[in-house]
Amino acid sequence: MGKTTTSVNLAAALSMHGQRVLVVDLDPQGNASTALSIEHRGDVPDMYKVLVEDMPLGEVVKEVPDMPGLYCAPATIDLAGAEIELVSMVAREARLQRALGAYKAIEFDYVFIDCPPSLGLLTVNALMAATELLVPIQCEYYALEGLGQLLRNVDLVRAHLNPTLDMSTILLTMYDGRTRLASQVAEEVRSHFGDTVLTTLIPRSVRVSEAPSYGQSVMTYDPGSSGAMAYMDAAREMAYRGAAV
Numbered sequence: 484m485g486k487t488t489t490s491v492n493l494a495a496a497l498s499m500h501g502q503r504v505l506v507v508d509l510d511p512q513g514n515a516s517t518a519l520s521i522e523h524r525g526d527v528p529d530m531y532k533v534l535v536e537d538m539p540l541g542e543v544v545k546e547v548p549d550m551p552g553l554y555c556a557p558a559t560i561d562l563a564g565a566e567i568e569l570v571s572m573v574a575r576e577a578r579l580q581r582a583l584g585a586y587k588a589i590e591f592d593y594v595f596i597d598c599p600p601s602l603g604l605l606t607v608n609a610l611m612a613a614t615e616l617l618v619p620i621q622c623e624y625y626a627l628e629g630l631g632q633l634l635r636n637v638d639l640v641r642a643h644l645n646p647t648l649d650m651s652t653i654l655l656t657m658y659d660g661r662t663r664l665a666s667q668v669a670e671e672v673r674s675h676f677g678d679t680v681l682t683t684l685i686p687r688s689v690r691v692s693e694a695p696s697y698g699q700s701v702m703t704y705d706p707g708s709s710g711a712m713a714y715m716d717a718a719r720e721m722a723y724r725g726a727a728v
């Protein structure tokens with residue numbers, strides 16, 4: 484949990500630092516598109532058309548209103564069908580990788596691919612197209628349960644499709660400093676994953692959860708809020724790490 488919120492807010496934060504950032508919405512729910520005020524109803528060109536009908540990505544990518552340098556490739560509910568239609572297609576796991584590779588109009592500094600909750604062909608396309616994997620972990624008990632499964636799947640993808648996929652970053656989110664549980668989860672994750680875990684913690688914050696209903700990231704909805712400042716710090720950490728490699 485926290486995938487969409489993390490993608491949208493880190494992307495917004497990086498764009499506010501002058502980076503060119505694309506958010507690819509790969510979830511038929513279209514939550515990232517909603518949070519960025521990008522139309523994703525009716526027959527707007529979306530990631531379904533890119534993945535299944537070979538529409539060039541450039542015909543889908545839209546600039547996010549009032550956020551220079553931030554772009555979004557939306558998902559409509561059509562994308563739910565892609566999960567099934569891709570099954571019988573040639574190079575079905577590599578459709579997104581190919582579409583991104585063919586896109587030359589803008590040279591992005593960062594591309595965030597927001598995945599759906601399940602590990603189907605859409606997520607596999609994302610894992611194959613990506614060089615790095617960013618995993619948000621909710622600082623609550625259940626969060627650790629799904630992690631083993633995710634790691635096994637990442638190993639499978641590495642073995643068969645994308646040997647260089649690097650789980651480079653873990654971000655602890657929805658941290659509630661008043662509970663012991665939150666700090667215990669944070670400690671446990673840090674002891675397992677060491678430097679992969681960003682120092683910055685994203686606090687549980689009502690402002691973060693309110694922002695999408697205004698079609699905004701929390702970065703513009705309430706820039707002074709604890710959530711916005713934490714995402715800004717996390718983006719800075721990521722940028723420094725990238726620069727150091």
Ligand SMILES: Nc1ncnc2c1ncn2[C@@H]1O[C@H](COP(=O)(O)OP(=O)(O)OP(=O)(O)O)[C@@H](O)[C@H]1O
Nearest residue numbers: 484485486487488489599600657686687688691692
């Ligand atoms: N730091 C936070 N503080 C408060 N609420 C948060 C925070 N981060 C995320 N949420 C809320 O938690 C819910 C789940 O977050 P989000 O949509 O980012 O998860 P997701 O992993 O994308 O879920 P899905 O798998 O359904 O796509 C949302 O309602 C979101 O507003």
Ligand SMILES: [Mg+2]
Nearest residue numbers: 486487510514
């Ligand atoms: Mg989501």
